[in-house]
Amino acid sequence: MSKNRIKFILFVAALLIGIPASLIGFLMLNSFIAAFNSGADPASIFRGHRLILPTEDQAQWMSTDVEGTQPNQNTLENLISAYWFAWEALARAYQTGDSADLPTYWAGAALDQVQAADPSSSMSFVHNRHRLYLRFLSDDMTVAVVDDVGFQYHITQQGVEFVISANATLVLTLDNSFWRIREYTIDFMR
Amino acid sequence: MTQIRRFILLSIALLCVVLSVRAQTSTPSPSIVLDAPDTIGAGEAWSLYVNLMSGEAGMLIPIVLLNGLSQTTQTVITGTGGIARWDIPAGMTTQSGRSLIIARYGNFEIRRTIRVHAGQAAQTDLLTTTNSMTAYGDSRAMLIGLIRDAYGNPIDVRGRDSEALLDIRFPDGDKRAFSLTPEIGLVWAWVDSLGGPGRVRVQFSLDQATAGIEIQQVPGTARTVTLTLSPPCILNDGRDLLRLTTDIVDGHGNHVVDGTLVGFTLGTGEGYASTADGRAVLTIVPPTMIGLYRMVAWSGDAVSVPVWLQVTDETCS
Numbered sequence: 001m002s003k004n005r006i007k008f009i010l011f012v013a014a015l016l017i018g019i020p021a022s023l024i025g026f027l028m029l030n031s032f033i034a035a036f037n038s039g040a041d042p043a044s045i046f047r048g049h050r051l052i053l054p055t056e057d058q059a060q061w062m063s064t065d066v067e068g069t070q071p072n073q074n075t076l077e078n079l080i081s082a083y084w085f086a087w088e089a090l091a092r093a094y095q096t097g098d099s100a101d102l103p104t105y106w107a108g109a110a111l112d113q114v115q116a117a118d119p120s121s122s123m124s125f126v127h128n129r130h131r132l133y134l135r136f137l138s139d140d141m142t143v144a145v146v147d148d149v150g151f152q153y154h155i156t157q158q159g160v161e162f163v164i165s166a167n168a169t170l171v172l173t174l175d176n177s178f179w180r181i182r183e184y185t186i187d188f189m190r
Numbered sequence: 191m192t193q194i195r196r197f198i199l200l201s202i203a204l205l206c207v208v209l210s211v212r213a214q215t216s217t218p219s220p221s222i223v224l225d226a227p228d229t230i231g232a233g234e235a236w237s238l239y240v241n242l243m244s245g246e247a248g249m250l251i252p253i254v255l256l257n258g259l260s261q262t263t264q265t266v267i268t269g270t271g272g273i274a275r276w277d278i279p280a281g282m283t284t285q286s287g288r289s290l291i292i293a294r295y296g297n298f299e300i301r302r303t304i305r306v307h308a309g310q311a312a313q314t315d316l317l318t319t320t321n322s323m324t325a326y327g328d329s330r331a332m333l334i335g336l337i338r339d340a341y342g343n344p345i346d347v348r349g350r351d352s353e354a355l356l357d358i359r360f361p362d363g364d365k366r367a368f369s370l371t372p373e374i375g376l377v378w379a380w381v382d383s384l385g386g387p388g389r390v391r392v393q394f395s396l397d398q399a400t401a402g403i404e405i406q407q408v409p410g411t412a413r414t415v416t417l418t419l420s421p422p423c424i425l426n427d428g429r430d431l432l433r434l435t436t437d438i439v440d441g442h443g444n445h446v447v448d449g450t451l452v453g454f455t456l457g458t459g460e461g462y463a464s465t466a467d468g469r470a471v472l473t474i475v476p477p478t479m480i481g482l483y484r485m486v487a488w489s490g491d492a493v494s495v496p497v498w499l500q501v502t503d504e505t506c507s
Contacts, residue, residue, distance in 0.1 A: 108315070145374065169375055171375040185344060
């Protein structure tokens with residue numbers, strides 16, 4: 001094999017590796033800058049966090065009329081997004097056993113409880129129909145109490161599916177620009 | 191006789207049809223019963239009895255227990271009389287709320303809920319929505335308590351108003367007890383400032399849970415600015431520096447907060463300094479042209495009485 005041919009093969013190989021690598025690098029840098037500009041924890045992009053709103057079927061505000069401080073649209077969007085992703089992180093932890101995302105959306109006692117629940121069993125977990133009622137919002141909009149009424153989740157364990165309805169009451173706090181669930185109580189319905 | 195026999199046969203056939211239709215449409219009676227306490231405390235041990243109405247022994251019955259976000263599965267085997275028992279140890283059912291038990295037997299599924307109460311208050315996070323508030327009752331801060339039991343369950347303090355109190359000591363030594371408004375998951379209260387500037391110490395205790403924080407009561411905005419010159423008369427030889435000193439107090443005679451911006455108008459020029467212990471000092475090179483110079487200091491809306499600097503080529507008296 002001639003020297004020029006080897007050079008050409010090396011050149012083509014470098015192109016094949018270099019173009020996708022630079023494209024991926026550019027996209028990651030773009031996401032990083034976008035996340036940073038929107039006030040998100042830039043590290044969260046490496047854990048798959050995106051600031052997107054759930055659809056109405058997934059989660060929806062039913063009432064946001066609280067005594068005292070009235071929430072602004074930005075706060076409501078951040079709250080519902082964080083709440084939805086908290087459940088998504090939990091579902092991912094149950095499905096994959098990877099609980100690295102949990103501290104992004106859960107904090108304090110709630111995080112301890114979620115981690116103590118050991119969400120590492122191989123189990124399918126689908127949740128939807130979160131109907132949210134804002135019960136309390138502190139005057140500086142950093143502490144919120146939310147009721148989630150009649151949400152559903154489906155658990156498939158060892159081939160058996162269970163459809164469960166429940167109500168939940170949650171306390172969320174704004175820590176470092178992120179809303180996180182700090183306390184929760186779940187009431188299951190029969 | 192034949193007609194009577196036909197009538198009886200037809201009636202029996204009709205009866206059979208009716209009974210079979212009814213048997214198909216009616217709900218089958220439960221073949222399995224779950225017996226558990228209606229209420230337990232968080233972390234308590236308890237027992238679940240599974241009763242197979244058919245009385246069959248040796249049957250495997252899978253059970254799922256959903257307690258908060260934790261799930262436990264267990265398969266029990268019925269013994270004599272079709273009864274099985276699952277002993278749930280202490281420290282397993284720790285999350286408060288209504289837990290769900292699901293048992294399956296063949297195609298039949300039965301569910302039962304059990305109420306888990308939070309224990310005594312063991313931990314508290316005391317939060318404030320502001321770290322400082324203006325003294326003299328001119329502003330207020332929201333205080334929020336997140337009270338939990340030993341397992342991290344939020345405590346419902348409704349009905350315990352006389353126990354869940356904030357003890358607050360203000361800078362002037364006044365003590366007050368503030369009652370808290372309970373929400374599910376937290377308690378909160380507005381606290382108005384009282385007395386002069388200084389530290390407000392807030393204490394909360396309920397059962398085993400205690401917490402304390404401090405809020406700073408800060409002086410109000412500048413009300414009186416007093417400007418002094420040193421020296422008030424200066425020679426135009428350019429060998430001296432002029433020192434402008436301001437004392438700034440709020441409406442109650444207390445020094446304003448450190449870092450308050452003070453502006454100086456020096457004839458046609460301006461200068462700025464910030465306060466430390468209520469005092470701002472600006473040192474400048476004085477003008478060399480002989481004359482009287484009007485000097486004023488201001489902070490916010492408060493303006494000092496003008497003072498005059500004399501620059502002379504003779505002796506200052």
